Amino acid sequence: MTFTQLAIFAKVAALGSFTTAADQLGISQSAVSHAIRQLEKEWDVKLFIRTQQSISLSSTGKQLLVRTNELLTLAEGLTQEVADLRGVKSGTLRIGSMGISTSIQVLPKILEKFKARYPGIEVIVEEGKDHEVAEWIRDRKVDIGFVVLPNEQFHTTKLIEDALIALIPAQHPLAKQTTIQLADLCKDPFILTLAGSGKFVEQIFEDAKLRPDIKHKYAQIITIIKMVEMGSGVSIVADLAVPDEIMQLFPGVIKKPLSVNYFRTIGLAIPHPSHASPATTAFLQLSKQLFAKK
Incomplete structure (x- = not known):
C-alpha cells in the first residue's frame, strides 16, 4: 500500500x-x-x-x-x-522569465498552485530576453529561470516542447495552404526573431540548405506580428509566443504549421541543486508535476 x-x-x-x-x-x-x-x-x-x-x-x-x-x-x-x-513556509523566490512564452503561457499555471501551497513565500518575477535570464541565473540575480534547452551551463529540467510555426499575411497565397514548407518562406522578405528561437530558426534553414531573404530582425513578438500584417514579410516564431489572445488583435495575420515539425524545448534552470533554496526546490518540484514529461 x-x-x-x-x-x-x-x-x-x-x-x-x-x-x-x-x-x-x-x-x-x-x-x-x-x-x-x-x-x-x-x-x-x-x-x-x-x-x-x-x-x-x-x-x-x-x-x-x-x-x-x-x-x-x-x-x-x-x-x-x-x-x-525546511524553510519553505516563508522567504523570497526570484524567477527569471523570458517573455510571452513563459510569462503568459507557463508561469501563471505554476504560480497559481505555488501561491496556494506556499502563501508565505514572496515571489518576484523579472522578465527579459533569453540571454538575459541566463545571465541572471549565472549571477544569482534570480534563483531559478526559464531557458531554452539544451543549456549545459546549468542544472536544467525539461518542461515543455514548443512547436515553431509560420506567420503569414492573411491575404498571402500561402495562407491557403494547410502547411508551409521552408522553401516557400524564402520567396518573400523574411522577418527574423531575435528572441530565444532566433538561432534555432536560422539553423533549420541552414540544415535544409536554404537561405531566407532576411530583411528585418526584431526582438519583440508584437512588432513581428504587426510587420507581417503590414505585408513586410513572413516569419517563423515559437507557437507559445503567439497565443490566440494576441493573434486576435491582428486579424491580418495567420499562423500556419510547418510541413516538417520543429520544436524548441523550454525548461527551468538553476545553478546547482546543492545551492537551491527550499523555496526554489519547491517551485521546481511543483513545475515538474505540472509540466514535465513522464
Whole structure:
C-alpha cells in the first residue's frame, strides 16, 4: 500500500470513473486500474462494483474510503509541516522569465498552485530576453529561470516542447495552404526573431540548405506580428509566443504549421541543486508535476 495508490482510490471514488480520474491525475487509465487492483489484492477485498455502464463503491470500499481520506489528510498535513521545517513556509523566490512564452503561457499555471501551497513565500518575477535570464541565473540575480534547452551551463529540467510555426499575411497565397514548407518562406522578405528561437530558426534553414531573404530582425513578438500584417514579410516564431489572445488583435495575420515539425524545448534552470533554496526546490518540484514529461 502506498499513498499514491490511496490517492488514486480516493480520486476514483470521488469521480465515479477510472477514465476521468486518470485524466485529472495526469496518468494513464491502465495505471489507475493497476493501482486499484493492487489495493484490492493486498487487502483481499473488492473496493468497487463494476458494470459495463458504471462503477460504484462496494460497502467495504465505502468504509475504507473514510480511513483513506483520513490518511491522505494526515499525509498532507505532514507534508506542510516538513515544508515549514525546511524553510519553505516563508522567504523570497526570484524567477527569471523570458517573455510571452513563459510569462503568459507557463508561469501563471505554476504560480497559481505555488501561491496556494506556499502563501508565505514572496515571489518576484523579472522578465527579459533569453540571454538575459541566463545571465541572471549565472549571477544569482534570480534563483531559478526559464531557458531554452539544451543549456549545459546549468542544472536544467525539461518542461515543455514548443512547436515553431509560420506567420503569414492573411491575404498571402500561402495562407491557403494547410502547411508551409521552408522553401516557400524564402520567396518573400523574411522577418527574423531575435528572441530565444532566433538561432534555432536560422539553423533549420541552414540544415535544409536554404537561405531566407532576411530583411528585418526584431526582438519583440508584437512588432513581428504587426510587420507581417503590414505585408513586410513572413516569419517563423515559437507557437507559445503567439497565443490566440494576441493573434486576435491582428486579424491580418495567420499562423500556419510547418510541413516538417520543429520544436524548441523550454525548461527551468538553476545553478546547482546543492545551492537551491527550499523555496526554489519547491517551485521546481511543483513545475515538474505540472509540466514535465513522464
